Amino acid sequence: MNRKYVFVTGGVVSSLGKGITTSSIGALLRARGYRVTAVKIDPYVNVDAGTMRPYEHGEVFVTDDGAETDLDIGTYERFLDVDLGRGNNVTTGQVYLRVIEQERRGAYLSQTVQVIPHVTDEIKRRIFEAGDAVDAEIVLVEVGGTVGDIESLPFLEAIRQIRFEQGRENTLYIHVTLVPYLGMSEEHKTKPTQHSVATLRGVGIQPDSLVLRSQLAVPEGGRRKIALFSNVEADAVFNAYDADHVYAVPEMLEQQGVGRFVERMLGLERVTPELRAWQEAVRILRHPEKGVSIAIVGKYVAMPDAYLSLMEALKHAGIANRAGVDIHWVNAEDLVGAGGNDLLGMDDLAGFDGVLVPGGFGVRGIEGKVRAAQVARTRGIPYLGICLGMQVAVIEFARNVAGLAGANSSEFDQYTPLPVVDLMPEQLEVEGLGGTMRLGSWPMEVVPGTLLERLYSDFNWATLPIVEERHRHRWEVNPAFVGRLTDAGLVVAGVTPGMAGRGRGLVEAIELPGHPFFVGLQSHPEFKSRLLRPSPPFAGFIRAAVERATLRAAEGAGDARPATSNAGAERVGGAGG
Numbered sequence: 001m002n003r004k005y006v007f008v009t010g011g012v013v014s015s016l017g018k019g020i021t022t023s024s025i026g027a028l029l030r031a032r033g034y035r036v037t038a039v040k041i042d043p044y045v046n047v048d049a050g051t052m053r054p055y056e057h058g059e060v061f062v063t064d065d066g067a068e069t070d071l072d073i074g075t076y077e078r079f080l081d082v083d084l085g086r087g088n089n090v091t092t093g094q095v096y097l098r099v100i101e102q103e104r105r106g107a108y109l110s111q112t113v114q115v116i117p118h119v120t121d122e123i124k125r126r127i128f129e130a131g132d133a134v135d136a137e138i139v140l141v142e143v144g145g146t147v148g149d150i151e152s153l154p155f156l157e158a159i160r161q162i163r164f165e166q167g168r169e170n171t172l173y174i175h176v177t178l179v180p181y182l183g184m185s186e187e188h189k190t191k192p193t194q195h196s197v198a199t200l201r202g203v204g205i206q207p208d209s210l211v212l213r214s215q216l217a218v219p220e221g222g223r224r225k226i227a228l229f230s231n232v233e234a235d236a237v238f239n240a241y242d243a244d245h246v247y248a249v250p251e252m253l254e255q256q257g258v259g260r261f262v263e264r265m266l267g268l269e270r271v272t273p274e275l276r277a278w279q280e281a282v283r284i285l286r287h288p289e290k291g292v293s294i295a296i297v298g299k300y301v302a303m304p305d306a307y308l309s310l311m312e313a314l315k316h317a318g319i320a321n322r323a324g325v326d327i328h329w330v331n332a333e334d335l336v337g338a339g340g341n342d343l344l345g346m347d348d349l350a351g352f353d354g355v356l357v358p359g360g361f362g363v364r365g366i367e368g369k370v371r372a373a374q375v376a377r378t379r380g381i382p383y384l385g386i387c388l389g390m391q392v393a394v395i396e397f398a399r400n401v402a403g404l405a406g407a408n409s410s411e412f413d414q415y416t417p418l419p420v421v422d423l424m425p426e427q428l429e430v431e432g433l434g435g436t437m438r439l440g441s442w443p444m445e446v447v448p449g450t451l452l453e454r455l456y457s458d459f460n461w462a463t464l465p466i467v468e469e470r471h472r473h474r475w476e477v478n479p480a481f482v483g484r485l486t487d488a489g490l491v492v493a494g495v496t497p498g499m500a501g502r503g504r505g506l507v508e509a510i511e512l513p514g515h516p517f518f519v520g521l522q523s524h525p526e527f528k529s530r531l532l533r534p535s536p537p538f539a540g541f542i543r544a545a546v547e548r549a550t551l552r553a554a555e556g557a558g559d560a561r562p563a564t565s566n567a568g569a570e571r572v573g574g575a576g577g
């Protein structure tokens with residue numbers, strides 16, 4: 001069959017949930033057995049998301065091949081259950097960088113280099129290349145931003161040309177718009193959608209289908225009206241109203257016939273989707289048999305999207321344990337004040353069933369994170385340290401158990417005499433900050449007999465003793481101190497294979513024997529977690545948290561939680577738009 005392209009554009013506002021909508025359509029096609037890939041187009045001029053502030057833009061998602069991408073790439077991976085890479089996130093920065101490099105090399109000699117055709121050709125080349133990379137049957141292309149933005153024009157022109165070249169039967173345009181509900185007049189307002197479709201038509205694209213994003217279901221009359229004004233068949237106007245869980249959106253769309261519609265428009269045969277396991281997972285999310293409360297001690301606590309993959313990994317891990325995971329955000333700076341004084345007491349943290357310190361950069365809040373690791377270690381609270389979370393656990397252990405008072409990471413104190421966490425030697429020569437960390441998938445050799453080994457074997461990752469996880473860091477546990485730390489009882493549970501020859505086995509994971517669950521990883525296993533295939537360290541963490549919750553319930557433990565914000569109800573939208 002010819003390769004098919006599904007283009008998703010957005011109208012009215014950003015952060016609409018286009019990523020979830022695109023991913024959900026992808027999930028419905030995957031459930032029908034198609035080979036699907038997805039491309040996110042980001043109209044910003046940054047070459048990648050690696051240099052952008054997570055507080056504004058949401059997390060930086062890392063792929064196997066070490067690309068630092070938009071968080072929507074993570075959503076695609078989780079919904080499509082595929083591994084994506086560098087080629088799946090196209091930005092204006094990449095496109096222009098290459099066009100200008102080519103121009104300097106003389107590749108366009110004698111020509112005037114222009115947005116059309118040179119920039120648009122480069123955009124199309126990247127979309128085609130993403131399809132070729134995995135020999136996809138269907139390529140989903142999500143154009144970031146909102147129709148009408150100046151910066152998305154070349155991308156809209158490129159996708160317009162693709163229909164012209166590849167034919168109507170091989171291309172589909174889906175426009176996702178906001179339909180606001182006005183409480184005082186009790187009606188859904190369709191005008192912004194009409195305007196947005198008109199803008200899209202103005203650049204030569206007539207959408208084949210609309211997905212209306214709304215808070216409440218849009219009544220039939222509103223949908224008909226929009227169909228009429230937009231020139232879209234009435235049965236091609238779908239409604240993605242706010243869902244209780246993002247993973248419920250594929251079924252919501254399937255019930256409205258989205259899957260069948262896409263099949264029909266692209267001339268695909270009719271296939272019954274296999275959605276049972278997915279539906280069962282959503283059922284557990286809605287009706288968990290038990291619950292655990294997890295404290296995430298981090299820096300960007302007001303912006304949950306900064307930790308999107310982490311929260312999803314906790315959800316997946318909850319499903320594997322039939323448990324609901326209640327996330328409480330604890331600002332690390334609320335734990336220990338600037339003067340080193342305790343702000344929240346140890347008992348406050350001990351009220352949780354698990355403590356997680358996620359990845360991060362910079363010194364702000366670091367002492368609070370060290371304290372969180374200490375409370376978890378001394379009170380027997382399940383602890384999962386991700387990247388920076390492992391590094392602070394090592395610092396805490398060095399200071400308070402191994403007798404290395406004043407130990408630190410050279411990231412936080414350049415002149416510390418005891419740099420138990422130090423810059424990796426290969427980082428010393430690095431110039432510039434874009435794409436220069438240790439990035440992407442790296443193997444870890446899991447040490448036999450460790451808890452970590454049991455986790456990876458219990459949760460079915462078949463490749464032991466080697467597992468691959470994704471990385472994004474510059475610092476590492478300093479090999480010069482590993483002996484002193486292990487003498488004091490710290491267990492190195494994972495190392496980089498083949499590094500021993502260099503006299504230094506990079507520490508990939510640590511754990512503490514005799515503790516219910518105290519695990520730290522240099523990698524970010526959350527990036528590989530999937531709805532039906534949870535990440536083993538996360539699944540084990542939640543299993544241990546469930547055990548603690550059960551014990552505490554049996555002991556009738558009082559609820560002594562600090563005043564933290566709850567993650568709250570889920571939105572379909574997000575910073576990724």
Ligand code: GLN
Pocket residue numbers: 358359360361362386387388389411472473474475476
């Ligand atoms: N800042 C630490 C480093 O670069 C941790 C990075 C992270 O947590 N991703 O090593």
